[in-house]
Amino acid sequence: MLTGRSPSPPSSDRVRPDVAVVGAGPIGLAIAWRCAARGLRVVVHDPAPGSGASAVAAGMLSPVAEAHFGERQLTGLLLASAARWPAFAAELTEATGVEVGYRTEGTLMVGLTGDDLAEARRLWAYQQGLGLPVTPLRPSELRDSEPALAPRVRGGALAPTDHQVDPRLLVPALRTAAQRAGAVLVPQPVRKLSDVDATVTVVAAGCGATALTGLPVRPVKGQILRLRAPDGVAPGFRHVIRGYADGEHVYLVPRADGEVVLGATVEERSDTTVTAGAVQRLLRAGVDLLPELAEYDLVEAVAGLRPGTPDNAPILGPLPDRPDVLVATGHHRHGIVLTPITADLIAELVLGGVPDPMLAPFRADRFGGAAVAASGGPEPSVEGDLWS
């Protein structure tokens, strides 16, 4: 068990850190913040903080709309983390003075055609069967709640507890909070775990975790667009809109400053090129659902790599046979919504040495076979048996 010290900036390089976090995305920075705020000496290694998947992410906090068949344990974790978001956002704003774009208007799920609506309804029925708040709306109620929707949209349902945050505000705020709490950022990559000198190492490197740990994290490409309402006005809709449009699944996330995020493809590829076909499909589906988008400026087309796992759920906890190395990766489509709970549970594990029962379904050894820890890593130190 690591003991928190009275919070003070980690001083000289000669003092061995309590915790080395590899990766300064939302996951790594939030863990660093939580650990440093508890008085631990924390260093964070990343040559390009915030440059991973979070740099392009939409920021939907959607445990309900993202509740899919066969993913009940993941849904439970998403719900638990989403419930922490209001306090997490408030605490972050208090620590940094920065608003992170946390908005609570809720999410409208819609179907454009009869076939789209039939597909959507199957999922809503599943979500309602789990007891989740999904309220089908009559067409008139749908129009009243979002008049900008195309008249062709056949039907919809409201998920009032699915919210949003702006990852491009969130990640810099987390970095500021972590540094103010005393974490030190080292702008270098970690090439192998044996290069890290700390009592506990936390691998939060997104897709970079595979090279360090051998765990089955793979890049899942997502192309995404950013549009902007003309003349700097706010978009003509308030809800996050998730739609099925002629078989395409898209979402539209409105920001207060006029930006609309329109995403995203899901591709088993590891490049980040933007293709004309993807842009065309996203725009067509987006404009079909919300015709006013045709008048918006197209300001960005970009792609990022989600850290995916074989079962779409994150990997949280000790690396097999390396109890001094914790992993927090594989957040796939959910790294923003899962930031608060990941940070809390991993920081508690670092400090207390005992995994919270919520972590059990997400252990690193669930894929069978030991992960290949980077060769030549140090033997577990005095805390070696705490997480086995």
Ligand SMILES: Cc1cc2nc3c(=O)[nH]c(=O)nc-3n(C[C@H](O)[C@H](O)[C@H](O)COP(=O)(O)OP(=O)(O)OC[C@H]3O[C@@H](n4cnc5c(N)ncnc54)[C@H](O)[C@@H]3O)c2cc1C
């Ligand atoms: C198009 C798209 C849309 C998305 N939309 C949403 C959404 O609406 N809601 C949601 O919850 N999630 C969303 N996501 C997923 C979310 O972005 C990720 O799950 C999340 O960013 C994962 O956070 P992370 O910190 O683990 O990894 P990342 O954000 O990828 O950050 C990893 C960091 O690790 C660093 N790193 C890598 N290797 C090393 C190394 N060897 N040494 C040091 N540093 C290293 C990188 O430089 C990077 O800064 C989306 C993703 C994409 C691509």
